[in-house]
Amino acid sequence: MTTNASLRILSAAAGMFLLNISQEAHAQSSITAVASVGSTNVELNGSGILEIADPYIKPITQYSVGLQYEKALSRHFSMITGAQYSSRGFGVREQFDITVLGIDVPLGASIETRLNYVEAPLMIKYNFTESGVTPYLKAGASAAYALNGKITPKVQAIINWSLPSININLDNDLYNRFDISAVAGAGVSIPTNTFGAINLEVGYRHSLNSMLQDNIADIGIKSHGFSAGIGYTMMF
Numbered sequence: 048m049t050t051n052a053s054l055r056i057l058s059a060a061a062g063m064f065l066l067n068i069s070q071e072a073h074a075q076s077s078i079t080a081v082a083s084v085g086s087t088n089v090e091l092n093g094s095g096i097l098e099i100a101d102p103y104i105k106p107i108t109q110y111s112v113g114l115q116y117e118k119a120l121s122r123h124f125s126m127i128t129g130a131q132y133s134s135r136g137f138g139v140r141e142q143f144d145i146t147v148l149g150i151d152v153p154l155g156a157s158i159e160t161r162l163n164y165v166e167a168p169l170m171i172k173y174n175f176t177e178s179g180v181t182p183y184l185k186a187g188a189s190a191a192y193a194l195n196g197k198i199t200p201k202v203q204a205i206i207n208w209s210l211p212s213i214n215i216n217l218d219n220d221l222y223n224r225f226d227i228s229a230v231a232g233a234g235v236s237i238p239t240n241t242f243g244a245i246n247l248e249v250g251y252r253h254s255l256n257s258m259l260q261d262n263i264a265d266i267g268i269k270s271h272g273f274s275a276g277i278g279y280t281m282m283f
Contacts, residue, residue: 075119077282079129079246082112085274087135092257092267107159109135109272111166117280122177127170127185135270136161136196155203162215162258164191168230181236189252191226193217226270227255236280246278 087109113131120126140157170187196215217224234248250273257267 075125077117077280079115079117079278079280080113081115081131081246081276081278082110083250083274083276084108084110085250085272087137087270087272089137089258089268089270092269103139103141105138105140105157106272107136107138107161109133109274111274111276113166115168115278117172120171123174125172125174127168127172127187129168131166131168133164133166133191134161135164135272137268137270157201157203159199159201160196160215161199162193162196162217164193164226166191170230170232174236179238182234183236183248184231184233186229186231189226189228189230191228193222193224193226193258196222221259223256223258223260225256226258228252228270229255234276242282244280244282246276246280248276248278250274250276 085108086106088106089104091104111131111133113129113133115127115129115131117125117127136159138157138159140155166189168187168189170185172183172185175182196217197212198215199212200210202210215222230250230252232248232250234246236244236246238244251271252274253271254269257269259266259268
């Protein structure tokens, strides 16, 4: 075999290899628009008024919307990051009856505390298959920064109404704007065409630090919640 022929073979092999790498890289990145809704609550820590306050703590609705970027690390593993807007918190509720014309009328009062965050996850994802309908698991951490928050008093009776909301002063030392959470999820990706897929998933998040810490009363509040979400992935 001549030198020129060898060079042509090597050049062709290198070209095929680079083309294959390019095609794999082309299919290994994706952007997903995601939205989720679920239930969020808090756990109380410390020796303060836990036994008094805990029975009145109730879950509220949490929701999030954002974009995620996914980069394949191997045939089954990938890394996920992105940015999303999230809203979560907790409620405090009390229910009792009042008698009106001899009839017991239920009356309830609640206070909903809600914080709104901008959030950035960093997770590792495992895909069970390489193509087609693909179940997956993912886990990692999420860092969030509270943009604002409100406390909304509500009254539930024959007619339900909400009182004016009160803005939370997040610069107060009691509140922690930063939240670090452990996150995990499971779902399935359903292809719609060559470059798109619909994702259905459930997730769990648990804060690792307190969103509110009162050192005098010795009470800390950590947020956690479950969610169900849907997303649409565009591969490139």
